[in-house]
Amino acid sequence: MSKTPIIALVTDFSLNDPYIGIMKGVILEINPNVIIVDLAHDLPKFNINFAAFVLLTSYKYFPKGTIFVCVIDPGVGTKREAIIIKTKNYIFVGPNNGVMSLAALEDGIIEIRKIENKEYMLKRVSYTFHGRDIFSPAAAWISRGVPIETFGRILDRKDFVSIKISKPVIEDGVFVAEALAIDGFGNIITNIRGGDFLKTEKFGYRYCIIVNGKNYFARFARTYGDAQKNETILLIGSHEYVEIAVNMGSAAERLGINIGDKIKIIRLELCKNPKI
Amino acid sequence: MSKTPIIALVTDFSLNDPYIGIMKGVILEINPNVIIVDLAHDLPKFNINFAAFVLLTSYKYFPKGTIFVCVIDPGVGTKREAIIIKTKNYIFVGPNNGVMSLAALEDGIIEIRKIENKEYMLKRVSYTFHGRDIFSPAAAWISRGVPIETFGRILDRKDFVSIKISKPVIEDGVFVAEALAIDGFGNIITNIRGGDFLKTEKFGYRYCIIVNGKNYFARFARTYGDAQKNETILLIGSHEYVEIAVNMGSAAERLGINIGDKIKIIRLELCKNPKI
Amino acid sequence: MSKTPIIALVTDFSLNDPYIGIMKGVILEINPNVIIVDLAHDLPKFNINFAAFVLLTSYKYFPKGTIFVCVIDPGVGTKREAIIIKTKNYIFVGPNNGVMSLAALEDGIIEIRKIENKEYMLKRVSYTFHGRDIFSPAAAWISRGVPIETFGRILDRKDFVSIKISKPVIEDGVFVAEALAIDGFGNIITNIRGGDFLKTEKFGYRYCIIVNGKNYFARFARTYGDAQKNETILLIGSHEYVEIAVNMGSAAERLGINIGDKIKIIRLELCKNPKI
Numbered sequence: 001m002s003k004t005p006i007i008a009l010v011t012d013f014s015l016n017d018p019y020i021g022i023m024k025g026v027i028l029e030i031n032p033n034v035i036i037v038d039l040a041h042d043l044p045k046f047n048i049n050f051a052a053f054v055l056l057t058s059y060k061y062f063p064k065g066t067i068f069v070c071v072i073d074p075g076v077g078t079k080r081e082a083i084i085i086k087t088k089n090y091i092f093v094g095p096n097n098g099v100m101s102l103a104a105l106e107d108g109i110i111e112i113r114k115i116e117n118k119e120y121m122l123k124r125v126s127y128t129f130h131g132r133d134i135f136s137p138a139a140a141w142i143s144r145g146v147p148i149e150t151f152g153r154i155l156d157r158k159d160f161v162s163i164k165i166s167k168p169v170i171e172d173g174v175f176v177a178e179a180l181a182i183d184g185f186g187n188i189i190t191n192i193r194g195g196d197f198l199k200t201e202k203f204g205y206r207y208c209i210i211v212n213g214k215n216y217f218a219r220f221a222r223t224y225g226d227a228q229k230n231e232t233i234l235l236i237g238s239h240e241y242v243e244i245a246v247n248m249g250s251a252a253e254r255l256g257i258n259i260g261d262k263i264k265i266i267r268l269e270l271c272k273n274p275k276i
Numbered sequence: 277m278s279k280t281p282i283i284a285l286v287t288d289f290s291l292n293d294p295y296i297g298i299m300k301g302v303i304l305e306i307n308p309n310v311i312i313v314d315l316a317h318d319l320p321k322f323n324i325n326f327a328a329f330v331l332l333t334s335y336k337y338f339p340k341g342t343i344f345v346c347v348i349d350p351g352v353g354t355k356r357e358a359i360i361i362k363t364k365n366y367i368f369v370g371p372n373n374g375v376m377s378l379a380a381l382e383d384g385i386i387e388i389r390k391i392e393n394k395e396y397m398l399k400r401v402s403y404t405f406h407g408r409d410i411f412s413p414a415a416a417w418i419s420r421g422v423p424i425e426t427f428g429r430i431l432d433r434k435d436f437v438s439i440k441i442s443k444p445v446i447e448d449g450v451f452v453a454e455a456l457a458i459d460g461f462g463n464i465i466t467n468i469r470g471g472d473f474l475k476t477e478k479f480g481y482r483y484c485i486i487v488n489g490k491n492y493f494a495r496f497a498r499t500y501g502d503a504q505k506n507e508t509i510l511l512i513g514s515h516e517y518v519e520i521a522v523n524m525g526s527a528a529e530r531l532g533i534n535i536g537d538k539i540k541i542i543r544l545e546l547c548k549n550p551k552i
Numbered sequence: 553m554s555k556t557p558i559i560a561l562v563t564d565f566s567l568n569d570p571y572i573g574i575m576k577g578v579i580l581e582i583n584p585n586v587i588i589v590d591l592a593h594d595l596p597k598f599n600i601n602f603a604a605f606v607l608l609t610s611y612k613y614f615p616k617g618t619i620f621v622c623v624i625d626p627g628v629g630t631k632r633e634a635i636i637i638k639t640k641n642y643i644f645v646g647p648n649n650g651v652m653s654l655a656a657l658e659d660g661i662i663e664i665r666k667i668e669n670k671e672y673m674l675k676r677v678s679y680t681f682h683g684r685d686i687f688s689p690a691a692a693w694i695s696r697g698v699p700i701e702t703f704g705r706i707l708d709r710k711d712f713v714s715i716k717i718s719k720p721v722i723e724d725g726v727f728v729a730e731a732l733a734i735d736g737f738g739n740i741i742t743n744i745r746g747g748d749f750l751k752t753e754k755f756g757y758r759y760c761i762i763v764n765g766k767n768y769f770a771r772f773a774r775t776y777g778d779a780q781k782n783e784t785i786l787l788i789g790s791h792e793y794v795e796i797a798v799n800m801g802s803a804a805e806r807l808g809i810n811i812g813d814k815i816k817i818i819r820l821e822l823c824k825n826p827k828i
Contacts, residue, residue: 014736018610021591025614039297046800058294062301077775127775129790184290223353223403238405315573334570338577460566499629499679514681
């Protein structure tokens with residue numbers, strides 16, 4: 001196999017801190033023949049669920065064999081394990097706190113190993129930056145062909161921390177959902193799967209959206225540009241979840257919403273006060 | 277030709293969204309032997325003129341043959357075409373909305389093709405993320421040597437959407453200009469070409485600048501450090517347009533200016549209220 | 553030696569400006585066989601001390617031979633020299649303003665050269681963007697094997713601008729320190745070396761921290777996760793300086809502190825008003 005290995009980084013580190021750059025230095029020191037890709041950085045600090053969702057919606061676009069290093073790690077230096085997950089098509093390296101669980105479970109976990117072998121860590125392991133001292137070195141050594149058995153014992157599957165995406169309650173044109181993520185455009189990504197929404201809903205239907213006690217109107221559209229400028233719309237986003245968007249504007253700003261907030265979406269014919 | 281091809285990305289995607297990372301995954305899946313460069317991201321959302329200017333002032337610093345992928349695409353999923361522009365020295369891939377027009381026209385357009393051939397798109401093309409589904413794959417396939425004729429029909433030049441940089445009105449020491457861009461330092465880049473300014477103006481001349489009804493004094497200087505700390509200056513920026521700057525500070529903040537705002541620059545001897 | 557050379561970039565340029573991308577284009581034009589790494593960007597504008605500290609805490613994690621290009625350069629275009637520093641293990645390229653001095657002095661300076669030879673600059677050198685016109689080209693040519701003697705004369709060591717990290721005053725459980733840096737998590741990095749702190753202090757000791765006339769309690773902990781959620785702690789950070797942190801929160805926000813502010817840390821048994 002002569003293909004250059006790929007290491008993709010997902011962190012909640014800020015781009016104006018040196019932490020991401022340091023991780024790259026550490027990787028290149030161990031394996032200069034690697035392609036390092038910034039998948040996403042500066043994710044909401046300490047928010048494991050959000051990062052897990054980001055990873056879930058992205059990992060499959062990377063070539064098979066890609067090694068993902070995931071450093072959303074509020075428990076760094078405590079007794080949470082450092083782990084390597086081998087899935088059907090990929091390798092994930094990071095803390096055992098759930099951040100890699102959505103993607104790994106979707107792809108199919110083959111084996112989970114603890115990173116215990118100090119030979120494959122930096123000489124001095126800090127209590128506060130395992131992205132540098134443990135995870136990046138592990139990924140770099142794996143990219144050089146070190147088998148994952150070498151790193152440590154198997155993690156018992158019952159000790160694997162996994163998280164779940166909350167499920168919306170769907171009933172007859174009424175969707176009680178949650179804001180999973182807000183992107184840089186202010187698009188609000190809900191936990192309603194596009195496929196589930198399409199079972200009963202059609203492009204052009206109108207809805208009222210209730211967030212924090214306030215009502216908003218929206219039309220179900222195919223894409224942003226199908227709406228009037230500044231119109232609020234519902235659409236199936238590129239991640240295949242239902243998304244609330246404002247054409248050429250920010251839905252998050254208009255709705256004053258935060259990640260985790262409840263969202264009620266009611267088809268207009270069912271809405272009590274359709275004029276409000 | 278054994279040179280590694282270069283794909284440079286320009287987007288209005290946020291760096292803490294996974295969208296840019298996903299595009300890189302898609303490219304590497306098609307062509308792992310490519311150098312991906314972040315030209316600029318997180319540009320003002322939906323602002324085609326701004327991104328076109330960024331591309332205009334940057335493209336020529338890249339090696340010949342570089343493929344630019346430009347995703348400022350508020351019309352994604354509507355009937356605006358996805359296009360490939362072959363210019364004298366470069367390839368541009370993106371939406372037909374003007375974002376690539378300033379750079380492409382300056383370099384000299386040879387041919388414009390529509391991207392229509394589904395063989396070179398991702399299997400599922402969404403309505404909302406053509407950066408992932410159409411533009412990145414096209415760029416990656418081009419980098420692998422697929423000739424651009426393969427992607428689709430020629431776009432008639434009359435259907436090519438191009439934008440223009442507004443021209444300042446220059447008359448005898450009075451410049452009625454516009455803020456084309458504001459950079460991260462708060463430097464205000466006007467639409468006055470450095471060469472035009474130098475025809476009549478000299479280093480050391482003094483000016484009053486009128487923005488939104490307020491007056492500011494400025495000296496024409498060679499560079500930031502030639503001014504006093506916090507002094508407002510005019511200079512010819514690295515992009516060769518006249519720029520308003522504050523040494524060690526932010527001109528945009530001082531002048532309270534936004535992109536697109538009018539700027540009147542009057543040589544001081546002509547200024548009505550030079551003491552104000 | 554067939555190893556691909558590494559060029560690492562440190563700048564105060566914003567990631568949504570094209571300046572960093574342009575520098576990469578310039579480098580790749582001269583040497584396409586180079587690995588370009590973003591060490592850190594968007595550092596506090598014009599803040600030479602801060603960037604020098606960032607470089608000091610990062611450089612040693614990069615492979616030997618890495619070429620660092622450092623563009624924190626408020627004096628661009630003035631008479632401050634453009635220099636190349638060859639140290640024991642690395643090369644640093646940037647302005648002679650102190651930004652590279654902490655790292656270079658720690659690693660051990662072998663030789664400093666001025667960049668004077670116009671053959672290794674871009675054809676047109678602006679007064680405002682030497683990152684593009686002088687530093688990036690120099691780094692790229694060095695990565696291609698051009699010996700540093702070729703670039704210009706030796707800089708006399710007495711003309712080398714170096715800065716110093718302020719030293720804390722440490723006396724019997726009282727530390728009068730300074731905020732050297734604040735990272736993206738809001739962790740406050742002080743100028744107290746971890747080793748010096750550990751000489752007298754122990755994990756679990758309690759302190760009052762006085763900043764801008766206000767008192768805060770903190771415990772000395774090994775890592776963030778050893779604290780209660782929202783607890784203020786002192787710890788030895790990954791850079792080996794004492795850091796003030798809030799578990800799952802921002803210490804900088806809680807203490808309302810800025811870079812350069814004085815910090816008094818008093819072991820609790822010595823604190824006059826331990827109940828406040």
